[in-house]
Amino acid sequence: MLDFELKIRSRDITTLLAVLKTANPDVDMTVIRKAYDFAVAAHEGQVRLSGEPYITHPMEVAIILAGLKLDTITIAAGLLHDVVEDTGATLDIIKSKFGQEITQLVDGVTKISSIKNRTKATAQAATLRKMLIATVKDVRVIIIKLADKLHNMRTIIFHPPEDQVRVAKETMDIYAPLARRLGMSNISAELEDLAFHILNPDEYNEIKYSIAQRNTELEEYLDNVRKTISARLNELNITGTIVGRAKHYYSIFKKIKEQKKTFQEIYDLRGIRIITKEIKDCYGILGVVHTLWSPIVTRFKDYIAVPKSNMYQSLHTTVIGPEGHWLEVQIRTEKMHATAEMGIAAHWLYKEDPTAVKRDYKNLTFLKDITEWQADLKDTREFMKSLRMDLYENEIFVFTPKGKIIKLPLGATPVDFAYAIHTEIGNSCVGAMVDNALVPLKTQLVSGDIVEILTSKKGHPSEAWLKFVMSPSTRYKIRTWLRKQDKDRAGPEESSKQKDEKTVKVSIPKDERIKLKSFSKQKGIGITIDGATDVLIRLSQCCQPIPGDDVVGFVTRGRGITVHKRNCPSLKRLSREKERFINILWEGAENIFYPVKLAVEAIDRSNLLKDITNELSHAKTNIIKAEAHVENSDAAIFRFILEVRGNDHLKEITHRLKNIRSVTRVYKLNEKVILK
Ligand code: MN
Numbered sequence: 001m002l003d004f005e006l007k008i009r010s011r012d013i014t015t016l017l018a019v020l021k022t023a024n025p026d027v028d029m030t031v032i033r034k035a036y037d038f039a040v041a042a043h044e045g046q047v048r049l050s051g052e053p054y055i056t057h058p059m060e061v062a063i064i065l066a067g068l069k070l071d072t073i074t075i076a077a078g079l080l081h082d083v084v085e086d087t088g089a090t091l092d093i094i095k096s097k098f099g100q101e102i103t104q105l106v107d108g109v110t111k112i113s114s115i116k117n118r119t120k121a122t123a124q125a126a127t128l129r130k131m132l133i134a135t136v137k138d139v140r141v142i143i144i145k146l147a148d149k150l151h152n153m154r155t156i157i158f159h160p161p162e163d164q165v166r167v168a169k170e171t172m173d174i175y176a177p178l179a180r181r182l183g184m185s186n187i188s189a190e191l192e193d194l195a196f197h198i199l200n201p202d203e204y205n206e207i208k209y210s211i212a213q214r215n216t217e218l219e220e221y222l223d224n225v226r227k228t229i230s231a232r233l234n235e236l237n238i239t240g241t242i243v244g245r246a247k248h249y250y251s252i253f254k255k256i257k258e259q260k261k262t263f264q265e266i267y268d269l270r271g272i273r274i275i276t277k278e279i280k281d282c283y284g285i286l287g288v289v290h291t292l293w294s295p296i297v298t299r300f301k302d303y304i305a306v307p308k309s310n311m312y313q314s315l316h317t318t319v320i321g322p323e324g325h326w327l328e329v330q331i332r333t334e335k336m337h338a339t340a341e342m343g344i345a346a347h348w349l350y351k352e353d354p355t356a357v358k359r360d361y362k363n364l365t366f367l368k369d370i371t372e373w374q375a376d377l378k379d380t381r382e383f384m385k386s387l388r389m390d391l392y393e394n395e396i397f398v399f400t401p402k403g404k405i406i407k408l409p410l411g412a413t414p415v416d417f418a419y420a421i422h423t424e425i426g427n428s429c430v431g432a433m434v435d436n437a438l439v440p441l442k443t444q445l446v447s448g449d450i451v452e453i454l455t456s457k458k459g460h461p462s463e464a465w466l467k468f469v470m471s472p473s474t475r476y477k478i479r480t481w482l483r484k485q486d487k488d489r490a491g492p493e494e495s496s497k498q499k500d501e502k503t504v505k506v507s508i509p510k511d512e513r514i515k516l517k518s519f520s521k522q523k524g525i526g527i528t529i530d531g532a533t534d535v536l537i538r539l540s541q542c543c544q545p546i547p548g549d550d551v552v553g554f555v556t557r558g559r560g561i562t563v564h565k566r567n568c569p570s571l572k573r574l575s576r577e578k579e580r581f582i583n584i585l586w587e588g589a590e591n592i593f594y595p596v597k598l599a600v601e602a603i604d605r606s607n608l609l610k611d612i613t614n615e616l617s618h619a620k621t622n623i624i625k626a627e628a629h630v631e632n633s634d635a636a637i638f639r640f641i642l643e644v645r646g647n648d649h650l651k652e653i654t655h656r657l658k659n660i661r662s663v664t665r666v667y668k669l670n671e672k673v674i675l676k
Pocket of ligand 1: 081082
């Protein structure tokens with residue numbers, strides 16, 4: 001909840017040092033002190049609109065950063081973040097006093113000075129662009145910028161009203177979504193509420209008032225829930241801390257608007273969070289919650305198995321709680337919790353080695369995308385538009401035929417999918433199958449689709465694709481190809497140069513190839529072939545054989561041996577080439593787990609999900625991924641990726657699942673697709 005008075009009251013170095021002492025005792029106080037003294041001297045005589053000395057601002061920014069448990073470098077840079085922009089100090093001076101790292105961070109958050117012939121909007125976009133590029137080099141740049149923004153928003157009431165609205169809009173548009181994409185949900189929530197307060201004061205006050213009115217009743221309810229769960233966890237000897245969830249006014253407002261619901265309906269959704277030590281306890285606690293109250297199957301989400309792209313992990317379930325109220329339950333480990341609230345900043349808390357941090361934030365594909373396409377967008381408006389689009393948090397999850405999960409923006413098409421797999425796949429894409437049916441390339445994909453791209457050497461991108469593709473990076477890649485094409489046509493000299501450059505090899509995505517290699521070297525694949533030692537062996541993806549299945553090997557051209565089930569339909573068209581088939585035996589496969597995609601169809605009823613997970617746990621299989629949705633009014637489909645030891649194990653699992661009341665069908669996913 002916002003408490004303006006508390007947050008506006010300025011604090012001094014004593015507070016910072018005190019916060020640091022508890023938050024991060026490893027911080028080098030000498031460096032902090034030195035940065036503080038330098039900032040005090042540099043900002044000497046400057047006053048903020050609130051009437052306070054300017055130094056209070058960098059000080060508060062440093063306190064926010066300290067609260068996020070960031071390192072010495074970041075906190076020092078936080079203290080110094082405005083000296084280059086607002087005082088006579090230069091980057092050279094900073095460098096000589098504080099070194100390269102701190103200087104780079106300060107530079108990253110320093111505005112590009114306005115140049116003649118630039119409108120304010122252009123200068124702003126240029127500054128933003130510069131900051132994002134600096135962020136890709138060092139993600140702490142954006143963390144400092146967000147802390148800066150947060151303190152400016154906390155004190156925005158001292159600005160003239162028209163400035164307030166402009167800054168609040170920019171916060172809502174760019175900075176809050178940026179924070180969200182980096183997983184820094186505490187900061188994004190506060191930024192949104194502060195901006196919401198300025199942009200929609202009436203609605204803000206209404207929600208605040210309504211919450212205050214119902215608070216006592218709600219607290220009592222949640223307290224009971226807490227007690228019930230705690231008692232059960234104690235009995236079972238599972239450690240778990242049950243906490244309430246902070247109220248976020250803007251998200252309530254958004255839900256009311258987007259879902260066209262009343263405050264009452266939204267607020268009736270009660271939520272708790274359970275935090276525990278280990279991942280296995282998360283699933284244990286899920287079981288406990290599902291035993292106490294009936295889950296609503298469609299609302300179960302396993303973000304532990306499939307983290308969101310901002311690294312968020314948690315189990316989400318909604319149950320019909322006491323008195324028939326829907327109760328949202330989030331279950332996660334302490335580390336997941338830190339990541340959920342602080343996002344990328346949590347890395348410093350867990351003191352992971354810097355290379356791990358680098359690797360992880362490189363996985364934040366949107367940052368990679370931004371650097372890729374930002375250079376291409378000369379036009380300010382287009383840059384801002386694409387940036388907003390990339391920050392747009394809605395995303396869908398679709399599958400490759402091999403079961404790999406691909407995240408795409410909402411509204412993405414098979415072309416976006418093809419480029420997300422690999423640029424060459426996109427460039428040679430000629431058609432697409434969704435769930436084994438041919439679809440137009442402009443089809444909008446939905447979560448759960450299994451997408452297969454048909455490629456051809458003669459295929460190439462078309463200008464028309466630009467009209468329907470969704471992600472900025474796809475657009476960029478198509479444009480790059482088209483531009484190259486234009487150049488090729490421009491003249492023979494140009495064209496031969498282009499050809500040299502263009503000796504692209506790829507037909508298989510790189511990581512895929514690495515996987516294949518390591519697969520063949522893996523001793524434990526559990527297959528022997530007479531007389532063959534160093535041969536590339538792959539289990540075919542069309543029938544996904546597992547130990548116990550009657551299998552046969554097919555010698556491919558240049559890609560080793562593919563193992564199929566003997567009755568695999570795809571072998572029929574190869575049957576003329578008898579000499580390319582070889583016999584294969586399973587061997588030493590007992591202790592190896594194989595992933596299998598399994599679907600369970602059922603008539604929805606209470607406790608259904610609980611019964612299914614119970615049976616799976618009795619069958620001693622690991623759930624790698626779980627997904628649930630209701631197709632019609634009451635037909636539920638669950639998709640699992642399970643680890644099985646072999647055919648017998650799979651049979652046992654299938655048998656158990658089929659015997660569950662109201663389950664109508666159980667099948668391996670790929671087989672259904674092929675046999676249909
Ligand atoms: Mn500042």
